Amino acid sequence: MPCSTQRVTVLRRNHHFSFQGNRPETRYGWLKLTPAHSVTLIKELLAGLPPGDSLVLDPFCGTGTTALACAEEGIPCETTDINPFLVWLAQTKTYPFSRAEIELFMTAASDIAAELSRPGSTSSAWKPSLYQIEKWWDASYLEVLARLFEAIQSRSKLLPRASLDLLHLAFCRTLMAHSRAGPGHQSLSFRPAPTGYYAASLFEDTPCAEVLATWQQATQSLAAAAYSPIKVIPRCILGDARALRSSLGQERYTLVLTSPPYPNRISYIRELRPYMYWLGYLKNGREAGELDWLAIGGTWGSATSQLNRWEPPPSLTIPFDDFPTLLARIADKSQILSKYVHKYFCDMYLHVQEIKQVLRSSGKIYYIIGNAKFYDVMIPVETIFAAMLGSQGFCEIEITTLRKRSSKKELFEYVISARKP
Ligand SMILES: C[S@@+](CC[C@H](N)C(=O)[O-])C[C@H]1O[C@@H](n2cnc3c(N)ncnc32)[C@H](O)[C@@H]1O
Incomplete structure (x- = not known):
């Protein structure tokens, strides 16, 4: 008309x-x-x-x-x-996950947690070349996150794509929960690196326990919502x-x-960079x-x-x-x-x-x-x-x-x- x-x-x-x-x-x-x-x-x-x-x-x-x-x-x-990362995110958020895909995701997530809590190898895992990565994560957390990512990647050929996508999303949530960056509307601010007492190697197991607690929370929350129709x-x-x-x-x-x-x-x-570097975008x-x-x-x-x-x-x-x-x-x-x-x-x-x-x-x-x-x-x-x-x-x-x-x-x-x- x-x-x-x-x-x-x-x-x-x-x-x-x-x-x-x-x-x-x-x-x-x-x-x-x-x-x-x-x-x-x-x-x-x-x-x-x-x-x-x-x-x-x-x-x-x-x-x-x-x-x-x-x-x-x-x-x-x-x-x-x-932005290809956002296209992936939208695809994952709108995918109708089957029960089998969610169960495979949860089993892999708990296997990964068990693997990480065993005394790990001393060789350091891959980290992305994000500029000044040490500003985003304290070294001890970064090492645990890198091992977590390595454990996910080692399963990439064994899992259906949808289950792997959920693992990657859980990783993204865990990543930001332990970052020193506070995303603001237009700017990012970084908390200063911890010094002294909290940085002491006495507490070197703490990062792993904290990261795994976040990982568990993230995987459970994602699995619950993945059943939504x-x-x-x-x-x-x-x-x-x-x-x-x-x-x-x-x-x-x-x-x-x-x-x-x-x-x-x-x-x-600007604020999508951590996800995009880790996931290879x-x-x-x-x-x-x-x-x-x-x-x-x-x-x-x-x-x-x-x-x-x-x-x-x-x-x-x-x-x-x-x-x-x-x-x-x-x-x-x-x-x-x-x-x-x-x-x-x-x-x-x-x-x-x-x-x-x-x-x-x-x-x-x-x-x-x-x-x-x-x-x-x-x-x-x-x-x-x-x-x-x-x-x-x-x-x-x-x-x-x-x-x-x-x-x-x-x-x-x-x-x-x-x-x-
Ligand atoms: C305000 S955000 C959209 C937010 C969205 N409504 C939501 O709920 O998340 C604008 C989006 O436009 C995208 N964008 C920027 N330039 C674009 C272009 N030339 N073509 C398509 N998308 C573009 C950005 O990557 C960004 O994701």
């Missing part, structure tokens, strides 16, 4: 926003990563779908919240992410949200439900920088020097009148940050043009996104998204304020919705 007018309604409502559904004992909380969005909200938006014939797309999969909610509700869903298996695909047509085909989806990278986030790879800093450069809003490592060289495509103008002024005001303080914001919106605009091609006529879009402030320059991200959708011919455009994001009074999270005519 064609629509001639584009309406932008700003609703101020106090959404009942909660992360209750993302608890660690459910599949949603299998690995706590900061980008995850609220299951409560996703299920509420899915509830508005007409029955039958629906196909949902989440082009920015992240930890797979949309895919898992659809899988549990029996709604067919496809999801893409540029999956009604439809989603397709989790490695792909670029700026080039969806080639991998997904045209006009297939009835609903897009996603939370794209936030402009103030500046690198998703990254081998060195060069690979980390290259992957972050592919991601929208990435600035990790060499991505920053690539950004310095970046020039906006001449044919791409962001359809928001104040955009050049906003960029100029940021550039007064920092040229590179201004380029970062410019590139972020160019990438998102390419994505919006692409999403129009893969969505069916009458299909609906929901973007969950936050606004951002660089120095004293407020970026009305939600209004720019609405303008980009409008310029691509979408109608029924609405901006709904969801919640305040932080203690800063002007930072909010929004849902932007629109329909393809």
